[in-house]
Amino acid sequence: MSNLKVFLSHCIVGASLDEIEDEEDAASVRSDGIPPKEGTYKIIGTLQDATKGKPDWVQEVIDLSEKEKMLEHLSECDVVVYDITENEDQIEEASWAVSGLHAELEHFESQKMFILISTVMTWSKSKPVDPDDPEIPFTEEDYRRRKPHNNFRNHISAEKLVIKLGKTNKAKFATYVVAAGLTYGAGENMFHYLFKTAWHGEADALKCYGNGMNVLPTIHIKDLAAVVQNIADSRPKTRYLVAVDDSQNTLEEIIKAVSQNLGNGKVDHITKEDALLSKSLSQPEFDMLLVNLRMDGVYIKENMNIRWIAEQGVVDNIPEVIKEYKKARGLLHYKLHHIKIKDVIDEAIANLEKSAARADADENEDDDGKAQEDQELLDSINESKESNNGRIENQYIIRFYRDKLHSMPCQNQGFILDGYPKTLEQAKELFAADDEEEQEENSKIPVYDKGTMPEVVLSLEAPDDFLKQRVMNLPEQVVAGTHNTEAGLTRRLADFRSLNEEDNTVLNYFDELEIHPQHIDITKETEEKNTNIAEQIIKIMGEPRNYGPTPEELAEAERTETEKRLKKEEEEKEERERKEEAEAKMREEREKEWENRLDEVKRQELELLENQAIPLRNYLMKHVMPTLTQGLIECCKVRPDDAIDYMAEYLFRNNPQVD
Incomplete structure (x- = not known):
């Protein structure tokens, strides 16, 4: 887990032994920025992909192929951490490493520590603590009674080996096993497929395997890293630890939360047999998503100083988890939705008409009056159009635009606003914050909706004569039925100039928010496909980064x-x-x-x-x-x-x- 290693590289050795009193103290321990130069853990590790370079947060990379030299490096480390939750191939290496270190323990000048990060799947088939009350959760005290899932027998063998070798000489060699819940956060390891499907928005509904009532023990990856940090700092006497949050969320609850906050809100149940046919899920992932375990990490909650990122689980923290997910995956500037005013109006009217058509239908019983409200809004819009020569008032356009920008597709992939807002007042209304947030005393920047505010503003500029000449050179079939005539362009230019005076333009609004517009002179473009302009925009915004190839x-x-x-x-x-x-x-x-x-x-x-x-x-x-x-x-x-x-x-x- 690279995120776990990144976290530890930012941690000051021994920091978890002190009580964290305020956010500033927490930041010194939990920062994701540049780590302090002195006193942090120095990370030495191996690379699964040798073609990739050494990460900045890694001090040294060990060659995995030379076992003898690797063992020498491991012997020099104070703490050795092996994660066997994501790659089963790591089980053999972890077993080799702990055995090799154990063979050298007589030569250790100080105590060495070996931490094995395993999975709660080694508890999957355990009998209930109380057969009469199956909802009583398992704790660390029950670890000798644990029974693994059939596909995780190698994991429990590694756990037993680590615990056994740690009993020989505890003063020289201390070993720990952490049974981690299903991890999420900063890329969504276990639930990656769900987040990816919801973000793309191409599926009709997120799939829930079985009835979805199975309880999944989970933990945020940074909270798991905090557990490892506490073990390294405090060296607890308890050698087997359960690392889970307090959520007790079911699979269905998690899938619904992801769908409602990242997708279209729909969930579809499918059989386990159909789920097995999915090529997007590996066998271990399938096994984990169908596990049904109630677990309680008593020791870590009572004896460790952890500033929890998500103590109540993924469902209660879904907005922050989604932000982490988008940031970790770098889902920016690719297949942005092109928003044009005609398309926005047509789509909104079509949706209102579709909803209003259900006003008298029997299925409207569970609609909470939504269909009736949409019918009333549609009637108001039609009345407004009759009194305004067929034009829709600005208040409705603003409403349509705000709904569009808050839609999941725009929130997920982003958007490009083309030709709107046209005036300073429209911009203020369009990006106004929903709630009346209090502006900071020392800030002169107006309050705005951060969820819809564009990150980049581009102004394509050219003199009127250039634009007129360009319109005159357009083919007849392109001009027919549009405003792209000489008369139409002259009228629109006059309207634009009158609405955007020198100190009263849309660009001024973004300047006040310190989102400074980038000005591009299109008269210098010589390529038919606007290659030069595209290159300038890429320099401003950066290269497009997609989730993955379509x-x-x-x-x-x-x-x-x-x-x-x-x-x-x-x-x-x-x-x-x-x-x-x-x-x-x-x-x-x-x-x-x-x-x-x-x-x-x-x-x-x-x-x-x-x-x-x-x-x-x-x-x-x-x-x-x-x-x-x-x-x-x-x-x-x-x-x-x-x-x-x-x-x-x-x-x-x-x-x-x-x-």
Whole structure:
């Protein structure tokens, strides 16, 4: 859990031993900003993804592949923390680490501490404390009776090993196990899928698995980190701790809270079997969401100094949890909703008509008068239009806009206001705070609705002549049926100038709020697609950051990646064939060269033999052949019984004397 490590890197060693008296003291301990330079915990750890660089809050990164060196680093640490709640692969490493440290405990000069963060799923199948009253919660005192979920047997084995090794020499080696509830906050670990689905707003309803009445033991990630901090500081005698909040929320309550505050408010129950078919949930996540446990972390509440972030659980703290979620995920400036006045009015009128149509329907019994109110509002708007030449009064437009900006899609993904508000008064009404907040005494900034106030204000500017020339160059099919004619533009420019005098403009309103408008000169744009303007806006707002690629973007990325891979494979194949062809040609040339050299060697050898044979041949022809020839003639005449013996005798008798 990176958030846990970040928290500890900001904690001053021993700070949890002192009572926190005010918010400033709490900030020194719980700050998410730059940690104090002195006295904080120094974080040394491993990286699951070696390609990522070292985080700023980490002092040193250990190479996980070299176990001996890693054990040396662990032996130098005062506190070793292993989390086995999110990655089951960490169980084996945690068991190895605690065993390795235990083997070296005789060499420790001071006490070392090992903290294992496990999960309440090791209690999933435990029998009730009192069979007659199953709502009595489990506490730390019941940990010897705990029975794990079938898929979490390895977790309980690691727990037992850690507790066992901590009993050998408590003065040298202290071990602790923290059974953590389902974690949430700063990214929504366990409930990530629910928040993601609600934020996207594409599903008809959030899915609740089963009847949703199972109780989920939970804890905010920062509260869990505070528990670890307290253990490291105080070294309690109790070695097995339960870390849960006081919520006792059911799965249905949590899903409803997420849907109502981040989605469309709808919840749909599905069977457990259908839930298993979901590709968005892993098996461990599915098991955790269906657990039914009532637990009470008695020790941490009675003996630890924790300034709780969410002691009452996710449901009671859902607004803050959602803020953390959006900040942690960086969900900004991507697929912003383009808000235009005609679309806002049309959508609002359509919704009113749809609601008013239910005024006389039987289903209206549970409507709390909403349909009747909408019918009355629709009647008022129609009366107003009749007396204003078909125009809707500004008060209704403001109301429509405020409802639109407070809608979940705009609150989740953000929005772009295009051409509205047009006047200073409209801006004040549109962004007025709902409740009458008291303005700070020393602040000159007016009160406004922070939930709908834009973060960036852009003013695209150009002289009137440029705008007229641009309208005149528009194609006829684009201009037809719009106000984008020379007469229409002239009228609108006159209206704009009259409503926005030098000291009475919409931009002045944002300036007063210290949201200073950015001015962009569009006359310098030369690209048809306004590339230069877009680049300037990106510099102002930053690169767009989405929750994640959409299915279409994933498909496009996969297609592009496939094309690149196929192209690369084709290029590699062509290169391989070129190399093979070149090698074959070279091999053929070398074979020909070798054959030519071999023929030349044979010729030279033959010539050499012939040259070497000339003296011997001359000798034989002069001294041997005449006698031998005469001997053969005589042998033929005599025809002896033994021709060979005869020839030998003949040659011996007639051997010529050589000078």
